[in-house]
Amino acid sequence: EDIEWCNLDQIQSPPTSTVVQGLLPFLRGYWWKSDDDMLAVLDGEAIMAAMPKPEV
Template identity: 40%
Template sequence: MENKQKFLSLNLGTRDTAVISLQQITEVFQVSLADICGVPQMPSCVLGIYNWRGEMLWLVDLEEMLGYPPVLQEANLLSNMMAIVLEREGKHLGLLVRSLMDIEWLDSNQIKPPSAELFYPAMLPFLQGYLINSAEEMVLSLDATAIIQSPMWAINN
C-alpha cells in the first residue's frame, strides 16, 4: 500500500538532495544574511536570530549541522538565502539552505532506515532515512522533529 506524502526537496552540499515533509514546514522565505543577528557562544552552525513575524526565530545552517562545509563560506553578507521554518508543538526553527528544488509526492514507505556506513555521524540523528529516486539517486529524508528537538539548541528554546 502506498503512503504518498508531499515533501519539499532541497540541495545539500554540491550534489546531494534532501527532502523534508511539508507537514512539518510552516513557511519558506528569502532571508538576507545582513538581517540575522549573531549570538555569541553558540555552536557554529547556529547563525543567530531573525525577526520573523515579530517573533525571534533561531536560524541554523542546515548543511553545517549535517556535517557539510558551511554554506556561509561561499556566501557574502549581501547574499539572500532561503529559510525553511519548521514547526513542532509550537516551537519554530529556521533552516538556512542553499536552494530549494521542488515539491514532490513521495511514498514514505519507500524510505529505508539510515545506516552508519552511508552517512556522516553528524547527520544520523537528523535522518529519517533515505530513498532512491527515479533518477537512481539517493535522496536523504530529514527528520524535522529531531532537528527541532536537537540538544544543540534545547538550552535556548
C-alpha cells in the same frame, strides 16, 4: 535546493557506513527517486528539538 515529497513506505534505512555520524540523529533514511537519485530523508521534529532554545 528543492523539497521533494516521497511515499513513507519507500524510505530505506540509512547505510551506517556511509553516513556522517553527526547526521544520524536527524536522518530518517534514504529515498531513491525514479531517476536513480538518492535523497536523504531528514526528521524535522528531531532538527527542531536540537535547535538552541531562546533564553527567557
